[in-house]
Amino acid sequence: MMDGERYFIFADKSIGRGAYSEVYLGRTDSGKFVAVKTACKRIEIEAIRGEVQILKQLCGATNIVQYIGCVHEKMPPGSVPAEKFSFAMEYATSSLEAEMRRPENLKGLPADMLIDLVVDCSMALSALHQKNIAHRDIKHMNILLFPGTPTRGRRSSTIFKLCDMGCSKALLNDSSHEMRTLIGTENFLGEGG
Structure with missing residues (x-):
């Protein structure tokens, strides 16, 4: 098939x-x-x-x-x-993990890139929310970098995209059905995880 x-x-x-x-x-x-x-x-x-x-x-x-x-x-x-x-x-040109390991970024990403990262991740989370999907494994290894062009409102030439939907779950519209399973990458689970 x-x-x-x-x-x-x-x-x-x-x-x-x-x-x-x-x-x-x-x-x-x-x-x-x-x-x-x-x-x-x-x-x-x-x-x-x-x-x-x-x-x-x-x-x-x-x-x-x-x-x-x-x-x-x-x-x-x-x-x-x-x-x-x-x-x-x-296919991505790089990952956030690889970008953070570059010698020039060891003290942090450039401000323009960091602002675009936050905006792009917010937009990815909004897209997930609109479809009632929980990602459940957000971490630097699951954010990929793609070439882009600085445009009005964008500060860097990098577009950030969320990947690896392997732990994702489509949620029911009924809020009484909360997720009860602990899932994700062990070192990146929140407190109490």
Whole structure:
């Protein structure tokens, strides 16, 4: 099964690893570089399929990494793995984590960049809120940097986008159904977590 734009994966170009998947560099048929999240085990596949559903709901949100397409393959009987699932999303030039480690930023990000970071993250959270989605794993590693141009109201040439919807959850409109499960990255959980 295929959905969205076709892409291929550079299997020798791993660019990251998460709890449920590995991320590789890829390219669409139109030549655009993409990040491709892959999974082969049933539990991993279910986790990233949920992420795809969340990303599809957020299509067009300026400060959320955009979904490009997915492929779900059933392998021939007796094959290991029995199935493979992958999805492509926008490829970022850097992450907030990498930017913070640059020598010139060890004492903090430049003020113009910091202001745009706060504005862009606020817009990402607003987009999530409008769709009743809780991200549940916001941290510097899940904020990616994309090239942009300073425009009226923007101070830097960087656009910040929230990624990794793997822990995200669509909330019910009924506020009596609060989340009771502790989830996220251990070192980044709030007090009492």
